Amino acid sequence: MDKLLIELENIKKSFNRPVLTNINLSVKNETFLAIVGKSGSGKSTLLNIIGLIECYDSGSYHFNGIRINKYRDYAATRRKNIGFIFQSYNLIPQLTCEENIRLPQIFDNVNDNGRVKSLMNLLDISALANQRITTLSGGEKQRVAIARALVLNPSLILADEPTGNLDPINQDIVFSVLRSEHQNGRAVLIITHDDDIAKMAKCCLTLEGGSLFETT
Numbered sequence: 001m002d003k004l005l006i007e008l009e010n011i012k013k014s015f016n017r018p019v020l021t022n023i024n025l026s027v028k029n030e031t032f033l034a035i036v037g038k039s040g041s042g043k044s045t046l047l048n049i050i051g052l053i054e055c056y057d058s059g060s061y062h063f064n065g066i067r068i069n070k071y072r073d074y075a076a077t078r079r080k081n082i083g084f085i086f087q088s089y090n091l092i093p094q095l096t097c098e099e100n101i102r103l104p105q106i107f108d109n110v111n112d113n114g115r116v117k118s119l120m121n122l123l124d125i126s127a128l129a130n131q132r133i134t135t136l137s138g139g140e141k142q143r144v145a146i147a148r149a150l151v152l153n154p155s156l157i158l159a160d161e162p163t164g165n166l167d168p169i170n171q172d173i174v175f176s177v178l179r180s181e182h183q184n185g186r187a188v189l190i191i192t193h194d195d196d197i198a199k200m201a202k203c204c205l206t207l208e209g210g211s212l213f214e215t216t
């Protein structure tokens with residue numbers, strides 16, 4: 001039987017108001033899961049909790065069989081296991097494209113130039129290698145952020161609207177990169193408003209009223 005990669009039980013999270021009220025979710029290693037929901041429904045908040053970036057208020061979260069203690073820092077676990085494609089990119093503006101993509105390798109003492117070059121090639125950003133982030137278009141930033149998230153071959157890819165700023169050609173590029181990562185055994189959890197991506201997923205859930213429901 002597949003081991004569970006993610007197990008959330010009765011997760012709650014409030015800011016000024018309750019956002020997540022009762023999240024239950026089990027994700028296996030080979031999953032390709034899409035989450036949809038209205039703006040402000042808490043999708044990014046949920047992804048941040050799953051990605052060990054944000055704390056939950058109550059409930060329990062197991063990642064790879066380890067119970068996540070909401071008071072601990074999990075930077076190393078995150079770096080080794082999770083590739084996070086942020087909705088707002090979170091690239092480092094002072095660095096070039098290639099430096100941004102290589103950064104996780106530097107933190108992890110890895111030197112795999114081949115992986116950096118092949119991702120830049122796949123995402124059609126090789127020509128931008130030496131360009132600073134501040135000079136890029138939104139869609140270019142998005143593709144650099146995707147390359148950076150994948151550079152350490154994470155077992156889990158969390159993607160927060162990864163095609164939000166892309167034209168159809170680049171949407172297709174991103175689809176096929178995510179599909180091939182999934183075919184190589186990675187779990188993909190994607191937030192999207194794009195029906196084509198939601199259809200590509202093995203399973204689609206809707207976040208509404210603080211809980212997840214099977215999308216009908």
Ligand SMILES: Nc1ncnc2c1ncn2[C@@H]1O[C@H](COP(=O)(O)OP(=O)(O)OP(=O)(O)O)[C@@H](O)[C@H]1O
Pocket residue numbers: 015016019037038039040041042043044045046087
């Ligand atoms: N750090 C924060 N402090 C206060 N409120 C927050 C914080 N982060 C999120 N919220 C609020 O929580 C709610 C859910 O936000 P979230 O970003 O998770 O929504 P979303 O579903 O990702 O929306 P979108 O589709 O627009 O990206 C929103 O009402 C937002 O204002």
Ligand SMILES: [Mg+2]
Pocket residue numbers: 043044045087160
């Ligand atoms: Mg969001």
